[in-house]
Amino acid sequence: MELTFLVYDVIIQVYAMLIRVSSLFNPKARLWVNGRKGWRQSLKNKVPAGGVDIWMHCASLGEFEQGRPVLEALRSLYPEKCILLTFFSPSGYTVRKDYPIVNHVCYLPLDSRKNARIFLQTIKPKLVIFVKYEFWFHFIREISKQQIPLLLISALFRPGQLFFRSYGKVFKQSLLSYNRIFVQDKNSLDLLKNTGIEECVIAGDTRFDRVLTVMEQSKEIRAIDTFLQGKSAWVAGSTWPPDEQVIRGCSDLISKWIIAPHEIKEDHLLYIEKLFGEKTVRYSILKDAPEKFTDKTILLIDNVGMLSSLYRYGQAAYIGGGFGSGIHNILEAGVYGIPVVFGPKFQKFKEAKDLIYLQGAFSITLENELKDVIVRLGNDLFSKSAGDICAHYVHEHAGATEKIIRFIQEKRFLTN
Structure with a gap:
């Protein structure tokens, strides 16, 4: 297992290095790099000492549109709760950095053991929601270690993904860390069930509610x-x-x-x-x-x-x-x-x-x-x-948001 994560860490660091090189001539890569500079201090300045109640992470603008109906429903139900929204891509952050429904918006730091630990110790979320394809393994492990409720919404899975390959068993284990995976279709549900993932249901795609x-x-x-x-x-x-x-x-x-x-x-x-x-x-x-x-x-x-x-x-x-x-x-x-x-x-x-x-x-x-x-x-x-x-x-096909919100309320993740 440790060897697998060592390889994963090397891949992440190589990716980061390539982005930094690209930032010398690519404006989007430059935004990616500059947006993460000094993230620790910036996060401490943004987030209250008691942490946040809800953390939602989206890769980019498209995933944000899938998460948005859930965010807006949560804000309506819990107007006093503190919500943090993070993005991986500049195309999401630059457009939605002033999104008024949430309290704070920032970039997600690079996925490493140290970054995940510091990030979660700083924000102290009561509930974490990832959207569609987000599987940052150090963050997921740290969330699980701290026993924070974790949901994946509007998820899609395909047979060729790493989780379902013989050499991807370690990463399949990360799926067990989710309290509930809300998938878009039966094919995704069957893939998960056939690999031993039980905490999954078909909810549909929240984009239908948004449009x-x-x-x-x-x-x-x-x-x-x-x-x-x-x-x-x-x-x-x-x-x-x-x-x-x-x-x-x-x-x-x-x-x-x-x-x-x-x-x-x-x-x-x-x-x-x-x-x-x-x-x-x-x-x-x-x-x-x-x-x-x-x-x-x-x-x-x-x-x-x-x-x-x-x-x-x-x-x-x-x-x-x-x-x-x-x-x-x-x-x-x-x-x-x-x-x-x-x-x-x-x-x-x-x-x-x-x-x-x-x-x-x-x-x-x-x-x-x-x-x-x-x-x-x-x-x-x-x-x-x-x-x-x-x-x-x-x-x-509308109604996914209602199913997700009902689950959050039934589990009383935000009542304390």
Whole structure:
């Protein structure tokens, strides 16, 4: 066992060294390194002497969106409790460092025996919640050693993961440290049960609860109503250049497009403007005098935070990322009862596979395939049927947050 953890420690240190080298020329790596400098003193300054009541850890922004419904439910039930939120990635921390629901936000220090011990001695949590894929073994061992309740929520497991391999027995043991693992599907549950993990149940994915809340809170945006002039529109969310290239070849088939790129760096915005030409207008320019730009057909969203409310304006949605490492959140669009379309890299996302099978979603690889889908969805009955399938799917899978909160209350983790 000790040899295995020695190898693990070496891997962690090599990873940290590579990040430090990358930080010399990579801005994200620089944020990762700088955000952890002096973390011990910073943590002592932030956290009260008595520690925190709840510690939730998320890898990045996507996992935060899964943890968010649980955090907000806990804050509503326990308004006086002290909550700490940590991130591994700068993409989560930089966006949510001022998240008002929690008391403190910081980076999680590198996983080592010493760091885990100091971190937990400082924050003294009564309850720890990890989200989806977080398995930092020294932190888990220290949490178990201190007999702190530990939950894993919205978890997914696959047969190829380290826990289920012959040489991964030591790491499988760490799963026994969780008081309860809330998984998203039966495949994950069966994997755990077959390897002797009993404290696991199917709760579902908390993202379904989150997108329903966002939809209920979304508001009309007058500038966009004026821009659309009652015409049909597609919303393209979290796009990357390969997505935008495909859309460009089909853009004339739709009266209006709202494009919200995943990255809103100036060079990317300029690239999109050049790609689509003079028919493009940025939201920052349009918003103060939208009536002047009704002749434009491409609205380029150049801010963060609007996307989940924009899908309400779509006849359908194109979700980016499918030509890269994987698609972004399709549930944010599907909850509005509109069909969703995306590129070929969707296999890791259960909701995408399910909705393709149910004919609420469509995957494309080529520009001509997108043209074909646009034509098919031009049929109102077909489009409505696909959209209804998406909306029903979201509502049917909601409720994970309630199951998690009920367990926390039943176990009385936060009553002392």
